[in-house]
Amino acid sequence: MPRRYIQELTHQETVDQVFLAANKQLRPNRNGQLYLQVDLSDRTGALSGRLWNAGEGDAARFDDGDFVRVKGTAQLYQGSMQLIVADIQKADSTTVDWDDFACLTPADIDRLARRLAELLRGVKVPALRALGESFLADEAFMARFTRGPAGVKNHHAYPGGLLEHVVNLMEVAALIAPRYPNLDLGLLLYGCFLHDMGKIEELSSDKGFSYTDAGQLLGHVAQGITMLDAKLAQAEELLGEPVPEEIALRLKHMILSHHGEYEFGAPKLPMTLEAVALHHLDNLDAKLHNFAQLIRDDSNPESRWTMYHPNLGRKLYKGEQGGRGEGERGGV
Amino acid sequence: MPRRYIQELTHQETVDQVFLAANKQLRPNRNGQLYLQVDLSDRTGALSGRLWNAGEGDAARFDDGDFVRVKGTAQLYQGSMQLIVADIQKADSTTVDWDDFACLTPADIDRLARRLAELLRGVKVPALRALGESFLADEAFMARFTRGPAGVKNHHAYPGGLLEHVVNLMEVAALIAPRYPNLDLGLLLYGCFLHDMGKIEELSSDKGFSYTDAGQLLGHVAQGITMLDAKLAQAEELLGEPVPEEIALRLKHMILSHHGEYEFGAPKLPMTLEAVALHHLDNLDAKLHNFAQLIRDDSNPESRWTMYHPNLGRKLYKGEQGGRGEGERGGV
Amino acid sequence: MPRRYIQELTHQETVDQVFLAANKQLRPNRNGQLYLQVDLSDRTGALSGRLWNAGEGDAARFDDGDFVRVKGTAQLYQGSMQLIVADIQKADSTTVDWDDFACLTPADIDRLARRLAELLRGVKVPALRALGESFLADEAFMARFTRGPAGVKNHHAYPGGLLEHVVNLMEVAALIAPRYPNLDLGLLLYGCFLHDMGKIEELSSDKGFSYTDAGQLLGHVAQGITMLDAKLAQAEELLGEPVPEEIALRLKHMILSHHGEYEFGAPKLPMTLEAVALHHLDNLDAKLHNFAQLIRDDSNPESRWTMYHPNLGRKLYKGEQGGRGEGERGGV
């Protein structure tokens, strides 16, 4: 039976197929009875699933990030489609058709990891090369770096999301650098690679994405500094001489200033060309990815507007036909 | 005699050569005697020139934006090089070696204007094409658009600066668009073209760059809306049918939201993918251009830091050798 | 049977009479069953009506802004009176006693529209007069201007509310102008008239008050500029000569700056006497109208305080006897 995508579901339609699970919660209703709530997604969007009268046993059957097979009925509530779940079980990820989902396939992750190595090795400055190698050779690090998310919600909040965000940033940096001749592309590429590295310590991906204790108390900025200090020591061994102070300072400064403003938790404002470039490119990539996802996943296909997003202080405009009419309005 | 660039001048050195003038002011000293102060630049930087005991006659000999021939003596004050002027006269721009200056040559402007037309005409959507033609065919508009500055200070504050900023934005947009498949490049390119268009009304370039009355009372955002309304009417005539409402709305929204936040004078927050892309690309281009210029023009070549810039809330780091050591630290 | 006003209703009282409807919503309860919620008002206040187990059919029987006949029972919940609805139907507006409601009668609207024309025609400056006539002669414009609301909630959010707000502003401006001799009353009166004009494009009044797409993407400030540009062209035809640039600038500046601060979406700060007067008078009128309405409509007549209003950051003090004890505490 061909898959019915989330965007195609209609009121009272019966459903029996695989979704990607996230944000699992066991919650009581007003009468004190527990129900299980979980976000279910495929590549066309996301909806909220609810299993009434649930217990700890139901919640224990799967984790956030798992593929789950769900039986139930679609229902339209307050203009949003929901899925009233009758049964939910962990699915075998080897039988899943990855094309049905927005997240990255193992093959995608391999491809991106190879591209990351290629971009890092393309920089000819010996100290940067040595630093790159000391990361690439660290299998435990690479395993976590390539499978971690870039966030717990908003942009790139899925396995491999961090890698995808970082490689895309590096590609964009390489594309635009020729137009800004004073920009040191080697430094910028390494800044793109390092800036969110601390997230592999900040976020746990064991059971659903969540912050670790260390992540909440220290944050990925300070954690990234500690990680870079350790690798700089390794790089000096590889290199056989000290990493120039100037390079180490400029790399650390990019980590410390990439949030751009104090109010966003940056302990330093960008004070070099590469740091200011990194801040704006990071913002551009995160915002475009986030806006595109909010437009794609919005639960009301009838409306030309998404729901109001309080953290953005606005609705987003989807326009006609529930999205963008390519071919018709643009394209060079 | 070969030119002595500003970065090469030494204390007590005699000077007799051409500079680009800006920010001309006639000011009194403490004893009530007037002196003439003017910013003088070449492609290596800028310094402040002062003509003691000046009068209205001295000030009238040239305007901001003119090339001027200056005779005088370089002096180091408070760590900054200044030029004590003995004589200053307007220079003949046809005898100037444009390579000595950071501003655009007539040939640069021609090249950029051709590239602008090419980019606008590359968009295949009929309504956008018609709109583009209605601007390109308006010679008075194009003359002002290609020769105006993008600001009175900070980034691109020289003749042709607006054109240079806009074409660079469009090039960058075209480079990165393939990496963001939901982005409508046609709309985005026109948004880049239109977003600061109101500046040709906001800023006067007749005698030094300054705000017009209308510019101060209305601002380039509202002025751009009025200008776009007029051209949309012309485009409809060219097109023989109405410009789709959806396209007109999305273009106007980009003008209204490109400052990104209410506190920066944006009456609307970006609510479409193209508007959020435009805001971040505009910021990226303006900040990189501005930072590079502040680093290049900083008056103290000895220091690894620029002076403190209150509007940025920081100093910028120049690093060793008065700038960037290309070849050594980066380059892919 | 004489009407029982909302302020008079008591717990468990049976109700069968006409109310004005607003904010109609079909919402699910925790068990997934839909109910219809609607704000019901008369001239003494407002309460929330709820029809349990409702469906699309119930919601379709009337629109926001309609008079509705409601049968049901008043109930006191959490200190607030609610109305549990058994039946709700659209009422015939010709049989309604308009005195029972706070909104404007057709006769009120006529009176206010005549007063608007009178005030506009009282200004003797030819260019302003011509501009006024070009609006007054535009029947489609006047029909929408006189029947639109000034907002979707808060102050003057009912048909004719925009007209009432504008005429009151103009009256107040005319009263106080003699005390500020530098104030140009002609300009100020036209500024009062024009400042919120864009709201007839920003807000749709077809089915309940809501924002149009253009309203959300452009906003009434930019829409007002476009509308004024068009009318200035008509006024020049009427006038037979150009509208003085100075007048056009000052009028547009009032539209652009009337929100007073960047953070409230004003692209310009008030820079003329008339613009600063308009901003403060607009604020005064809107706040007094809004506060008076919140005090009148507060759902708990027992309390000397209204509920907490998060957008105002405060409760309002009603004082003793559920409101103001005129005659007793004031009156000149």
Place this chain on the structure above:
Amino acid sequence: MPRRYIQELTHQETVDQVFLAANKQLRPNRNGQLYLQVDLSDRTGALSGRLWNAGEGDAARFDDGDFVRVKGTAQLYQGSMQLIVADIQKADSTTVDWDDFACLTPADIDRLARRLAELLRGVKVPALRALGESFLADEAFMARFTRGPAGVKNHHAYPGGLLEHVVNLMEVAALIAPRYPNLDLGLLLYGCFLHDMGKIEELSSDKGFSYTDAGQLLGHVAQGITMLDAKLAQAEELLGEPVPEEIALRLKHMILSHHGEYEFGAPKLPMTLEAVALHHLDNLDAKLHNFAQLIRDDSNPESRWTMYHPNLGRKLYKGEQGGRGEGERGGV
């Protein structure tokens, strides 16, 4: 010899006439020599006077607020007219033609004081009347209240300025109250009278306007509460019964909330209709007075713009002819 008004003075013109003095300062120049600087005004504007090589003796000859006879020469510096002083002496205020100055004449002050009494006595609520009488009967209070300034700079910063501001506020309140039927005019009039009363303790007018120690440590808001507490006790004696708690609370609340926002030093937000009316009327009156004065006193009559005022974050637009072209652009 007819007076030459400040707006008429030309470069190098010899001056010998009376001005009003303010902001007297003895300052050193760069060479450590002292000079005397003082603001000199008449009803057409203000300019800065400078006496070179001055000493304590020169400074002691007059105080801020005195009329002074000045001999000297007008000079244009940086586009602003200044007065190089040769001699400055305190003038006899009985020989001054008060019409030449913007400040209030003794007759103005008498007239305003009578009007204040009339407005206070027009309120018929016994408790308010008794309170009013307890102030009006306090000659020491009335002497200070009628001769104090409303500020040390900005609006109404001259003897009688507080009285003028308060009476104007009361007049405007009485004019607009009929348009807001829920507003208790009696309370509002007393709120207008009392809101800035603490300024007679906050500001010293003995030798130039400046803050007292108590004014700086407590502020006119808290000082006003203490003053009102004392008068409420007197009013109860006059009345023979307690002032109703409700009235006392509402009056104090107006004093405490009249700055409108926490960030402007208001310990309370306005929570009654009269308090919100007072805040906005006070703002309107202060801003209109301040803007009109900045436009009138701007030192560069050639420009259509005032200088930039950092505390306002803007320039003001004066328009053509150094001010407003009444008769021509407005007037009903």
Place this chain on the structure above:
Amino acid sequence: MPRRYIQELTHQETVDQVFLAANKQLRPNRNGQLYLQVDLSDRTGALSGRLWNAGEGDAARFDDGDFVRVKGTAQLYQGSMQLIVADIQKADSTTVDWDDFACLTPADIDRLARRLAELLRGVKVPALRALGESFLADEAFMARFTRGPAGVKNHHAYPGGLLEHVVNLMEVAALIAPRYPNLDLGLLLYGCFLHDMGKIEELSSDKGFSYTDAGQLLGHVAQGITMLDAKLAQAEELLGEPVPEEIALRLKHMILSHHGEYEFGAPKLPMTLEAVALHHLDNLDAKLHNFAQLIRDDSNPESRWTMYHPNLGRKLYKGEQGGRGEGERGGV
């Protein structure tokens, strides 16, 4: 039967014992049926109690601040323990074992009141001593001061909380003063005593803690000024001479500036050493008390983090073992 402390309760456990009640509310559920919700606490924490199908009669049986005997069943909802109440009655406070509760016993209050008198009388400056006596001799004042709370929620929100906060502040002030030799400890101790005194007028403790009308319209800062004015007059009688102006000003300034910043409702910024010390000590004591209480009362003993507290913008870290492992990590 030994008490089962709140931290020990398990899912489905039957409960029949005494708790301290707070925040009593009668609320409707979605079906319009009322239930009673009340916070129940002992010295180990707090949980929410709910009595389904409750009425006014149930709510009338006890008040906030009472000890209540509760029969019911503990239930775990959304990770938090709740108590489903079958019966709730006011308990006899004389039979309560006060050690089981975090609030102050009558004996605690006596001890703290004696310590307060001792600290006030330890200051040897006659004017301060006289002021202290005029408060200590006022039995009505002392009765309210010693039994009032310091807030309606957050820190010290229980009978005697104000006294406990004030005495602790004074003790801390006395401890640290020797390390800051310029600090006038006498003034600081009286500032600690007076700063929140207005809260006995601002908050009503008759039936649950809530704001009085005067409290909301005036606030404890202004109310404290009025109270201090009255006592200064009494102190002058006791003293037989005026209280030095300098002392009165410095005391009032501490009341007016203790919130430290305008945005927190302080009408004045601290401008004396004692005022800045009071502000920071007050903050330290309130924050430490509040954080400790949020950690102790957090409803999920399994987690190393408290719930998110929106007014603090963060979660708090409890660490391992539901709290602090004294003995192991610290102790000098």
Place this chain on the structure above:
Amino acid sequence: MPRRYIQELTHQETVDQVFLAANKQLRPNRNGQLYLQVDLSDRTGALSGRLWNAGEGDAARFDDGDFVRVKGTAQLYQGSMQLIVADIQKADSTTVDWDDFACLTPADIDRLARRLAELLRGVKVPALRALGESFLADEAFMARFTRGPAGVKNHHAYPGGLLEHVVNLMEVAALIAPRYPNLDLGLLLYGCFLHDMGKIEELSSDKGFSYTDAGQLLGHVAQGITMLDAKLAQAEELLGEPVPEEIALRLKHMILSHHGEYEFGAPKLPMTLEAVALHHLDNLDAKLHNFAQLIRDDSNPESRWTMYHPNLGRKLYKGEQGGRGEGERGGV
């Protein structure tokens, strides 16, 4: 000849004695002639010294932080005392009477360093003790830690200022901890010690106090994390087992959150009891020290107010007699 303290100097008095130098600058006057400006202080205050017609040679004779012998004349300018310097030479610090200066003597520094060791060793937790020993045994670290300033201006900006600030914080923490039983004093003492440790890398004390490149690009917060990481590794060797993760996290969290708010450059908000205590104690100590110093050093002894301090947004109140009248107004 007995020393004439700065507070005693009178206009035109001849001076020949030793001062402490700071903020040395070579600056041009309006005529382009250089002069040397330097802040000179003793324990009674500070004043500005100026040597006219100075050159690089004069500036090279001493450094910031040196004792200098100055010959010259005191002059009163704009109400402030200045010193017109005729000759300035570095003085021999061994002949200086340290009691005449506010900075720390070598003996003070020894005493404070011993007390620091004592406090660190008083904590009995093995992991903290081991960490303490690893710092105390590092002579290079201790040399810099005990001689560095806590800032470049404001509080504790002199050699040993960091040590003095840290030891005082630890003393205050130990004094108040018994009053807050949930506070882990061991952790808090180490947090006090570590929180500003990065300043020895952030600030250079070689030639006047200034920021290092690394200090500006990374900041003392991130630098402190790197330093702590290195010492934690050493402590583990000393200890023979890992430092508990919980302890390391809580220490790092105190460093990262001690600025308390994002806007002050804190990448994390305080989330533990010790972190919130550290933030408020640090603020208390820094503000009291800073206010006391501004009051002591204010250049106008006649005034009861200091000059306006823009970074504080206020003047400070000195009160009568140029300071505090101990004995008279306070003292327990």
